[in-house]
Amino acid sequence: MSPAVEKWLKIAFFAIPGVIAFAITLPGALEMLGPETVRQLLFYTLQWGPGMLVLCALYILTTKFLAKFVESQRDQAIAMTHVASAVERMAERDATERKEIRIALSVMSRKVDELHEQQWGQFFRRAQDVKSIVRNTLREQREAGDA
Numbered sequence: 001m002s003p004a005v006e007k008w009l010k011i012a013f014f015a016i017p018g019v020i021a022f023a024i025t026l027p028g029a030l031e032m033l034g035p036e037t038v039r040q041l042l043f044y045t046l047q048w049g050p051g052m053l054v055l056c057a058l059y060i061l062t063t064k065f066l067a068k069f070v071e072s073q074r075d076q077a078i079a080m081t082h083v084a085s086a087v088e089r090m091a092e093r094d095a096t097e098r099k100e101i102r103i104a105l106s107v108m109s110r111k112v113d114e115l116h117e118q119q120w121g122q123f124f125r126r127a128q129d130v131k132s133i134v135r136n137t138l139r140e141q142r143e144a145g146d147a
Contacts, residue, residue, distance in 0.1 A: 009059060 020041070 006063075014056075
């Protein structure tokens with residue numbers, strides 16, 4: 001708000017009611033104004049007084065606290081932006097870690113499969129060796145029995 005507008009608002013809210021109140025308190029002012037005029041002034045004061053108080057309170061609140069409120073809202077928005085970017089970085093880091101874990105799991109799975117094949121291959125080779133030994137022994141016994 002510009003300083004000129006602020007000045008005229010102060011005059012309207014504070015000076016004019018003060019001048020009217022001072023004028024009424026002068027000696028002989030009530031006789032000069034007349035009872036009907038005083039009644040109208042009191043009526044308008046009672047009618048517009050609470051509204052003027054509310055407007056004065058709003059003016060005081062806006063001039064004293066609005067700048068601080070706007071500044072705090074701006075700081076809060078900046079902080080929320082920082083939080084959002086931090087969450088985004090963490091999500092990217094988590095995605096990278098998940099990808100690395102998937103790669104490590106696939107490598108481990110391949111290694112386990114290789115070890116499994118090696119062990120089963122050795123088992124089957126041993127089984128074939130045992131099978132051939134048994135066949136040879138049976139064949140030798142049959143040949144010995146035939147002879």
